[in-house]
Amino acid sequence: MLSREHYDEASRLQIFSGCRPETVAMLLEGAFLHKFPEGIDLAKEGELPDFLHVVVSGGVELYSRYRDRETTIEVIGPPNVFIAAAVVLDRPHLKSARVIQPARILMLPAASVRKALLEDAAFAARIAVELATAYRAATKDLKNQKLRTGLERLANWLTRRDSETGSTHRIVIPFDKKVLAAQLGMAPENLSRNFATLARFGVKVKGARIEIGDPVALENLAKPDPLIDDPSS
Amino acid sequence: MLSREHYDEASRLQIFSGCRPETVAMLLEGAFLHKFPEGIDLAKEGELPDFLHVVVSGGVELYSRYRDRETTIEVIGPPNVFIAAAVVLDRPHLKSARVIQPARILMLPAASVRKALLEDAAFAARIAVELATAYRAATKDLKNQKLRTGLERLANWLTRRDSETGSTHRIVIPFDKKVLAAQLGMAPENLSRNFATLARFGVKVKGARIEIGDPVALENLAKPDPLIDDPSS
DNA sequence: CGTGAGGTTGAGATCCTTCAACAGATGTGG
């Protein structure tokens, strides 16, 4: 049960914009707004979803295992929703979710979400927008994986991250390098080697801090494509 | 404008089930139901979507280019919808679409779809289900790409295709091998070599016809995972 | 100071791509 304060905060989230007040009330009825420390698992692949999760603050890593391998599918921050597809279809999670930066998470009961979907077109449309966005992000990642080499993916990650954080040409990797490696689809050792290769293009790495010495050279190598790299397209 | 006959056929499509008759009428108002021969491009990446497309029969390949490379993202048949995400968000296509088996396509005006989304919760919910399914398919493909080798992807494609077509242990590849290679994320030459490798596991290839001589051995190699390979999960 | 976790570097093996040549099937025009 949410406090008055939390209720107000939650109801202002983008996911509820345009929805009927009754819909919001119903969704928040059995909702929780919890803080989670780093390392906690919020969902496990293969299990049925109990809640739709909204990241209010912090960071969450979505990852999957197969045989003895593991990969990161996505890292998400506020104000993003996750597990939406599993909730809508009432099917098992395809990905596990783990907190990688202390996070506040709003959890909406899955059954309420499915009910709201059929009762409030505005909410259904918002969920459709969320799903469409997530689908497009997955499509872009698929293109990134299939059409680029590891070095190109890294170069593009750097240019994109730089432009997202003010184009100061100074980046800080906000999580462990092995998470970045998995997200980019390469072994951690390979990430190191690719960083070493990028030194020739003016990229200096010191721990999690990265300086882009020659933005033009890097962008020339990366050859970013809006249909893969633009987060907003 | 649709004929009476086509109108009836179209209105029975799954995408309209549960929707209000007015919604269906509005959507079909400016709709087309066309036949397209093999090779025709139905959409081009980078362009804004004019129509939501529904495959009534035939096959459509969704593919993307980057630099001088090209890859197949997905091959879809009836009764699937495509370009839904671009239509919902009114953003450029991320993929091009090309007919690879003579197809009948129902085309719904994009503006009508977005209007219907806000007016009819049942339709919005159906679109959400379509998007959730497509998103999950993309997630599975991403896992397939990132967690498996080319040989494993091929082995799993064979076992999955076999079980989808009656488990007769005889498969026919329904399109060119180079399309299969691109879909599986490998060069055409590599597909040939991977087929040659699978001979050791009882797989016999003659043109587009494939015989699975030792299903157990193949499945043993493939190690299918419902969270990657089950089309219905 | 040891200890451990995260990261880097080196060496070898594997996976995969590219380029080139060739084979097989299909189709066309003479």
Next chain:
DNA sequence: CCACATCTGTTGAAGGATCTCAACCTCACG
């Protein structure tokens, strides 16, 4: 009916990309 062209797929050789295993390094922390 044959010569030829074309398209698709196969095979070979070489090189590039990537992974694995192992050693080492660095730094924060008890």
